[in-house]
Amino acid sequence: MSKTIVVIGAGVVGVSTALRLQSELAPTNGQVILLDRKGVAEETSAGNAGAFAFTDLEPLATPGIMKKAPAWLLDPLGPLSVPPAYALQLTPWLIRFWRASWRDRYQKVVSAQASLMQLAQSATERQITDTKGEAMMQRDGALQLYESEAEFAASQRGWQLRRDHGIRFTLLHSPAEIAEIQPGLSPRFTHAGFTPDWMNTCDPKAWVEHLFQVFLSRGGQLRRAEVRDLETGGEKLHLLTDGEGVRADAVVVAAGAWSHQLTRRLGDPLPLETERGYNTTLPAGCFDLRTHITFCRHGFVVSRIRGGVRVGGAVELGGLKRPANFKRADTLLAKAARFMPELDTADGTRWMGFRPSLPDSLPVIGSAKRDARVVYAFGHGHVGLTQSAATAELVADLVLGRDLAIDLAPFASDRF
Structure with a gap:
């Protein structure tokens, strides 16, 4: 049976994730729907420095x-x-930030960041090759x-x-x-x-738009809508929006700085x-x-x-x-x-x-507490562009029930 997966957020993390999932689902006639209240790369992904900072391992909380x-x-x-x-x-948030700066936590954060950065470098090269983006x-x-x-x-x-x-x-x-x-x-x-x-991209907004066009060419959809709530527990997940509702087999929350407004309703009040x-x-x-x-x-x-x-x-x-x-x-x-x-x-x-x-400079990548069909992918701080391709691969593996390339325990939503 073909699946419908919704990705909330059309920044670089959301678009990369939607592209990866659509590429995986296309042979089975699966469908990925990208939801965003404004459009593609209209927020932080439009104006960042364009850097793939794979060499930056230190968190803000040192x-x-x-x-x-x-x-x-x-x-x-x-x-x-x-x-x-x-x-x-x-x-x-500052109290958690202070705790993340203690040497025991700091060393664990650096180790987790290094593993994600290593994956990010190889995943980005795969993404560039796959989308002819060199x-x-x-x-x-x-x-x-x-x-x-x-x-x-x-x-x-x-x-x-x-x-x-x-x-x-x-x-x-x-x-x-x-x-x-x-x-x-x-x-x-x-x-x-x-x-x-x-390395850098010559234009971060144009890069996300390039990925988006590949996503569309492989059968993906974009709908402009603001998600108001997400109902779980039924056979399908039900997204309530400011327009027509959407039903899905899985949902990825990749709404950047706005993500916690939805996770709070799902029982995960994250310190974003x-x-x-x-x-x-x-x-x-x-x-x-x-x-x-x-x-x-x-x-x-x-x-x-x-x-x-x-x-x-x-x-x-x-x-x-x-x-x-x-x-x-x-x-x-x-x-x-x-x-x-x-x-x-x-x-x-x-x-x-x-x-x-987030206080420890690590993103949240993992399933929601209330329903494992909801996957979180946000909180990347300065390195959303850098870690976007790696996040996309990890989320696709989570959604499709495959083995993961790295341990996601340091990125779990309940670590706080």
């Missing part, structure tokens, strides 16, 4: 991180900030920049993690060495690490928060950018998008409802102009997006 917490409230434009009016509402990739590596010997020394824990997990990199010890990879940077950056296997990320995209010709760059102490990145430059990042833990504070984007752009003196900052377009963030 040992000693809470010593910096007072600064989050005092500097509203800093690399990690919490609006004072939101601090009380955020407290339960033309949309930029395999130019990435630089992480440091401004002093002390800052560089403090970064060595992260580089040791990469070494332990077989990630290739080169450490650079002078502005001259850095300039050989990326000219035009301020000499204030004295040290760096270069990961040659890092929103990292609000800001950026400015500059037109082609504004700077000769040759690799992805991270300004480590300042918490933002510069990447090449559509031949231009996107300057963005940092973390504002501010929820879904507060108005955007575009002074954050302006601050990052002003810093980029100082760090890249030849950067032309004219004619930029500002943007803000919601990254779905």
